Amino acid sequence: MTNMNIEQRLAEPLHSYREAVEWITGLIPFGVRPGLERVEQLMERLDNPHRRLKFIHVAGTNGKGSTCAYLTSVLLKGGYDVGTYTSPYITKFTNRFQYNGEDIEEETLLKLANELKPHVEAIAESELGSPTMFEVSTALAILFYAKVTYPDYVVWETGLGGRLDVTNIVHPVVSVITNIGHDHMDRLGDTIAAVAGEKAGIIKAGIPVVSAVTQPEAVEVIKRTAAEKHSTLYLLGEQYRETALSLREDEQNFRFTGLFRTIEPLTITLNGEHQRTNAAVAVMTLEVLRQYNALVLEDDALSDGLREAAWPGRLEMVSRTPRILLDGAHNPEGAETLAAALGNTYKYERLHLMMGMLENKNHHDVLKHILPIVDTLIVTEPDFRMKKDASALAEIVQQMRQQQPHELSFELIVEPNWQAALQKLQQLTGETDLGVVTGTLYLIADVRSRILYNSDSEKGW
Incomplete structure (x- = not known):
């Protein structure tokens, strides 16, 4: 040129x-x-x-x-x-x-x-x-x-x-x-x-x-x-x-x-x-x-x-049947806050949680707040170039579970496609259960758009 x-x-x-x-x-x-x-x-x-x-x-x-x-x-x-x-x-x-x-x-x-x-x-x-x-x-x-x-x-x-x-x-x-x-x-x-x-x-x-x-x-x-x-x-x-x-x-x-x-x-x-x-x-x-x-x-x-005052994507209930809660807990403090809210604010029989993270985050310290409270954990991948691979995230989960086999007795599902993961979450979440989607806001943005049928979503920074 x-x-x-x-x-x-x-x-x-x-x-x-x-x-x-x-x-x-x-x-x-x-x-x-x-x-x-x-x-x-x-x-x-x-x-x-x-x-x-x-x-x-x-x-x-x-x-x-x-x-x-x-x-x-x-x-x-x-x-x-x-x-x-x-x-x-x-x-x-x-x-x-x-x-x-x-x-x-x-x-x-x-x-x-x-x-x-x-x-x-x-x-x-x-x-x-x-x-x-x-x-x-x-x-x-x-x-x-x-x-x-x-x-x-x-x-x-x-x-x-x-x-x-x-x-x-x-x-x-x-x-x-x-x-x-x-x-x-x-x-x-x-x-x-x-x-x-x-x-x-x-x-x-x-x-x-x-x-x-x-x-x-x-x-x-x-x-x-x-x-x-x-x-x-x-x-x-x-x-x-x-x-x-x-x-x-x-x-x-x-x-x-x-x-x-x-x-x-x-x-x-x-x-x-x-x-x-x-x-x-x-x-x-x-x-x-x-x-x-x-x-x-x-x-x-x-x-x-x-x-x-309202703030989307932070402890936001986007669906009532099944009950699906979104929360962009992408760092250890956010995960600790989410775990506390799930303990003292919401009532449910079983907790099913879907998570997707970026590569450059402190995955171990986020997971340590989440793993003890879930019945099912679905790891997936956000649609973003800096994503953490679902298999790599699952590996960290497995290592943590091996260290505490008695305390961490949840079902682990690995589904890299976030849309398929969301479908699984919706199917698993019964009437008295709670489904949660957490991790990076890139994932939250896509899931929120899908559930609320919002075709105008662009998401990102």
Whole structure:
């Protein structure tokens, strides 16, 4: 191809939503490249639109998405216009970019992609190299909020880590760190303290921080960073807490006790005690905004917003006959949380669980929470290039079972095809049983789409 042809191709606009998504996701081979230089350059070229927005920046290993869902739901009930940027998505690429609970329109995404494309290609020609898929998505979100929708607040979820995450280009009104766990340790460091150091990278000078971090070594890092930055820290168990009042499937009531006041009862319909923690983090964040930013929010809006918050693919019952529950528990903390919820929230005679994982996960520590509670385990493969082979996952299961033959007496089924595996799960799950699909969100997205007959599913990052 001649230089002239290459230049013509680079300069060509994208003609459809599908082309725009293909162009953005086509940047995946550039991988996750930590650092803010490329996105800073991109923002500079666009006249720094992010500086005109109020961000609530949310980081953490688990619970980010649910906390973002609570914040969005309550602020909407309070009459605010809200942008919500999250990842990965469960159904469609546009899920990432929401305004007042609605996805970005396909035509708007196409228009913004065309605005970004020449800048992305110019940077790709420089020594910085091509911006990544996540960098371009993040820049597109900023343009959507700063130039198209103008929300009062943007609920802004980190992608990976914090310090070097692309989303860290913003200067928020409050920073939130939900928790620290054993995930992405290949990229973020091999100790909880190292991971905490990366997440603490979103703490900005003088900007308040809300967290639910529990491990002493992680707490120490967060406290030290907040002190160095002269940021007031609100930590679960110290400056605020939640107390369960009542619990049943699809309804949890709790009391929130904070520095400024106590609120009770508050109700959430998301399941699992971790969701009370996520809700408490959201409430404390909003209380901080009341104090620092004069946020006006009626108690009715707080209460209704929490109750109505929904988050797909996390302890979500997608079928009643048979009962099939989806939960994207893809790391040890997520699996522990799922096991706890299956023990204290759901009633069933037999538990049948289907699982598919990615290659780069801590499979052993995920399985140790799951194997003791299942009657049947179906291992399968997500439809994704980084999948863990079902046979390799089954091998780990067998090794663990040999070490504890008396405690682990479930039936193991290996079915690489996820559609066939789902059929088996549905057939096995009797009237009084519970079927669960867990593991990577790539699998959850496909299964959810299949069960809910949603043909619009694109799934992925």
